[in-house]
Amino acid sequence: MPLVKYEKKGKIAFITLNRPKQLNAIDIKTTEELAETWMDFRDDDGLWVAILRGEGRAFCAGADLVKMDLGDKWSMAKSLIFGDKRMGPNSYKIWKPIISAVHGYVLGAGLYLALECDLRIAAEDAEFGLPEPMIGIPTLFTPFLRDYLHSSHAMELLLLGDRINAQRAYEIGLVNRVVPRDHLMNTAESMCERLTRNGPLSLRAMKEVFHRTRGMDFPSTLTLAENVFVPVMNSEDAAEGKRAFREKCNPQWKCR
Secondary structure, X not given: OOOEEEEEXXXXXXXXXXXXXXXXXXOHHHHHHHHHHHHHHHHOOOOOEEEEEEOOOOOEOXXXXXXXXXXXXXXXXXXXXXXXXXXXXXXXXOOOOEEEEEOXXXXXXXXXXXXXXXXXXXXXXXXXEOOHHHHOOOOOOHHHHHHOXXXXXXXXXXXXXXXXXXXXXXXXXXXXXXXXXXXXXXXHHHHHHHHHOOOHHHHHHHHHHHHHOOOOOHHHHHHHHXXXXXXXXXXXXXXXXXXXXXHOOOOOXXXX
């Protein structure tokens, strides 16, 4: 049985963490399967958007601490986030939109995995937290949390180790939507359908520039934006978008 289920339906990829008995805790094998999945999604021209979710009672309860106790804790933990095969999509230059649809526990490494997605939808039962200091270990992705949250909110999660509910996560900008549990996937799929109505090349260009310009000075930012945006603005899709706007019809995107 795969630890990561990977299904393709039309333009949408469904990626599901599949260790429900372990609350989808991340181990090395799961990380390896995620790496393969992310690369396939990146390279499949027929896929335009992905949904990441978890099987069973939780999205992901974090790193598999049971397996970490069997060896070098630092080496295993480091490999999940900094190794050659990493669990998060940002390591693979994926410029297609990714939505995380989360429920139940979204803790530790599971929270980081959700944060690396572009849009996050939470069920009302979702609980978010970074419990590592409660068991005496630091949160490995501490340096990157400021990219997703205001420093005061990031430090609260890091230092206290307490969980927050979905509504609080929404209030601090950690998630985009909060919905009833039985509406979670319908909402995610509706958002996917909405994304596929926009020009795919424009979405990918904006995501690439958004990520790659982090920390750049202004001249470098402008140069990169020009290099990425100009080909898209001169593409067949851009011409198709203008035609559809003039004729008040739906554009037929060709990704070229």
